[in-house]
Amino acid sequence: MQKNIAALFDKTMAAASLTSNTLADVFSKETHRFTITGLSRSGKSMLFTSLVTMLKSRSEEGYACLPLLRYLPPSQVLDIRIEPLEGYKSFPQAENLAALEQGQWPAATEEAFGFKLIVRLKQTASIKRHVLPHTDIVFEFIDYPGEWITDIPMLSKTYAQWSDSAWAQLSGGPQQHFAHDWKQVVNSFDFEQPPTPERIQHLVHAYRQYLIEAKRQGISLLQPGSFLLDSSDFDWQSFGFTPLPSSITSDVSHPWYKAFEQHFGAFQDKWLAPLKQSIFKETDKQIILVDLFEGLNHSRQHLYQLKETLSHLADTFVYGQSSWFSRNVLKKEQIGKVAFVATKADLIPVSQRENLLSLLTQITEGARARFTDKPIEFEHFLVSAIEVTDKGSTPQAIRYKNSDGAYVESTFEPVPSALKEMEEGAHFPVPHAKVPADFKARILAGKGLDRLLQFLLGKGEQ
Template sequence: MQKNIAALLDKTLAAASLTSDKLADVFSKETHRFTITGLSRSGKSMLFTSLVTMLKSRSEEGYACLPLLRYLPPSQVLDIRVAPIEGYKAFPQLDNLAALERGQWPAATEEAYGFKLIVRLKQTASLKRHVMPHTDVVFEFIDYPGEWITDIPMLSKTYAQWSDSAWAQLSSGPQQYFAEGWKQVVNSFDFEQPPSPARIQQLVHAYRQYLIDAKKQGISLLQPGSFLLDSSDFDWQAFGFTPLPSSITSDVSHPWYKAFDTHFVTFQQQWLAPLKQSIFKETDKQIILVDLFEGLNHSRQHLYQLKETLSHLADTFVYGQSSWFSRTVLKKEQIGKVAFVATKADLIPVNQRDNLLSLLTQITEGARARFDNKPIQFEHFLVSAMQVTDDGSNDSAIRYTDSQGRYVESTFESVPRTLKEMEEGAHFPVPQAQVPRDYKARILAGKGVDRLLQFLLGKGE
């Protein structure tokens, strides 16, 4: 009862500062803004595509998908529509569906997209029905490249600090196996020559090639990730930089240090700071997508690095419950609900999914430590945005369409419940399932999305 009174008071106070043409929105609209945070290849584009498809099919075509989503009962849905968010490009929903029709997975996100899903519900309470015949529940989603997320922590570092930390990372963990070419370039490079544009580009292109190669090998912590995106508005050709040996970064008078320090500050001020201000704010709910299979397919070291990466990324966001004053007057939101989501959960048999959930819980330990002493609600979920596999002939097997178009069966060993259970040097091959021809039916059969939305929309009672 107290929560209901507080919610009404919030709306009443907000209404006092609005003009009459906006008054109805305060009482008839419930807005939820989500940021979906995920590293590259974590499945953001597919999740968005599936979510829109599920909700529209549920309301417009009467499909019984999202069965556990009681906060949006189909019998009360009058209409659902997709609308743009001002300042963002529209999410390419139709393009993604066209790609699936061609048997291709949606393209990776390389720009910021924003869209609203506006669900109009009938009022059921008699008093509310007389005052306002409907309620609009608005979902605002922001999608952006995973590479941007790994770059934001660079805002808190000087160039020398970042350079030293970058060297430490590429000299340890799984990166060390893919950085040999870059190290050879540095060892043979003549830093006595002045940093001309041509020499800078030579060094930057060599470092970027390392980033490209490491990304292909499943490395998650790569900086600057923005250099990997052709669509990036930052001109890395003109203002690129790389880590430099400590003998140079320790000498602030060195010409190469001066050049790269200037470029690094330009990157921070002209790219990262505006990016953080425009993209990584004004959100009250966060979905953190985690692709555990990328690490399982490579090595235990990859999983440890994924855990480290998620821990660093948690520093990017502001966590805590937003007050009425901060939301209405200061126009600032804090994230009060966080969902950690392991994607592509249908790539292993059902009897292994408890193990996968246990592994997800350990991988997020560092990130969750950032929530200590803060009123944050969080849960862990397994989600299949599209059910691309079928049950196999036994509990440890699944069937799917492989890259050759064959319908095959694979049998799995147990997925490790913890990082320690995964032996050094071991890896778990992940099936390269192709887009099924009946992709829409399989989107509607996706698992876990209803539980995820139910948690995010819940009032915390």
């Protein structure tokens, strides 16, 4: 009862300063803003595509998907529509469905997308029904490249600090195996020569090749990730930089140090700061997508690095419960609900998914430590945006069509439920499933999105 009174008070206070044209919106609209945070290849594009497809099929075709989503009962849904979100490009839903139709997975996100999903519900309470015949539930979604997320923490560092930390990262962990060529370039480079544009480009291109190879090999913590995106508005060709040996970064008078410090400052001021201001703000709910299979497919070191990466990323966002004053006067939101989501859960048998959920819980320990003493609600989920596999002949097996189109069965060893259970040097091959011809039916059969939405909307039991 107290919560209902507080909610009505919030709306009444907000209505006091509104015109009659917008007064009805205060009482007939409920808005939820989601930020989908995920590293590259975590499945953001497919998740968005499936979510919109499921909700539209649920309302327009009466399909019984999202069975646990009690907050949006199909019998009460009058209409679902998609509208642009001001300041963002529209999410390419039609293009993604066309790609699936051609047997291709949706393209990776390389720029920011935003859209509103507006669900119009019939009023059920008798009093409200006579005053306002419907309620609009507005979902605002923001999607952006995973490479941007890993770059934002660079805002809090000086060039020398970043350079030293970057050298430490590529000299240890799994990165060291892919940085050999880059280190050779540095070792043979003559830093006594002045930093001309040509010499700077030579170093930057060599470092970028390392970033490309490391990303291909499943490395999650790569900076600057923006250098990997052809669509990036930052001119890394002219203002690029790389980590430099400590013998140079310790000498603030060195010409190479001064050149890269200047470029690093331009990267922070002209790219990262505006990016954080425009993209990483005004959201109250966050979905953090985690692709555990990328690590399982490579090594235990990759999983440890994923854990470290998620811990660093938690520093990028503002967590806490927003008050009425901060939301309506200061126009600032804080994230009050966080969902940690392991994607592509259909790539292992159902019998192994409990272990996968346990592993996800351990991988997020560092990120959750950032929530200490803050009123944050969080939960862990396994989600299949599209069910590309079928049950196998045993509980340890799955069936699917491989990249050659052959219907095959794979049997799995137990997935580790904790990092310590994965032996050094071991890896778990991940099925490379082909886009199924019946992709829409398999999207509608996806699992986990209903529980995820139910948690984020704050309705029903978990």
